[in-house]
């Protein structure tokens with residue numbers, strides 16, 4: 192059987208669309224930021240869910256809005272932590288000056304929402320979102 196170039200191209204296109212469907216990236220906005228903030232506290236749904244998950248699992252140590260409490264001020268440390276480092280730290284935990292953070296890798300709720308938590312904390316660290324309760328953009 193003669194395999195035409197067109198056949199190969201079509202197969203590659205199918206494989207690509209299939210794999211990209213498995214790794215759906217979060218929408219990265221035009222300016223490269225993983226969140227949208229409007230009117231001070233209105234945020235996109237991923238950032239909003241990120242905040243909810245953050246409140247449930249992280250706020251008791253890092254403060255209601257990430258400003259620090261028993262553990263570090265994430266609005267500050269996130270300035271020097273990129274997305275990959277953030278993902279690794281959350282999965283593995285961290286022994287720091289202030290104590291030790293547990294690893295979250297067995298917590299599905301945290302692990303599947305790491306991107307969203309990152310969006311929320313990134314918005315806080317960038318100063319796009321203040322220490323206010325986020326609401327969904329209508």
Ligand code: HEC
Nearest residue numbers: 248249252262263268280285286287288289290291292301
């Ligand atoms: C039991 C308390 C506790 C909880 C809950 C907790 N952390 Fe931490 N976290 C810490 C401690 C302690 C450190 C180390 C701080 C230091 O450097 O002294 C830390 C460090 C970090 C760091 C590294 C940056 C830094 O400031 O050192 C990130 C990122 C982080 N935590 C994210 C999270 C996220 C996201 C959650 C929720 C899924 C979470 N933490 C929940 C205690 C906690």
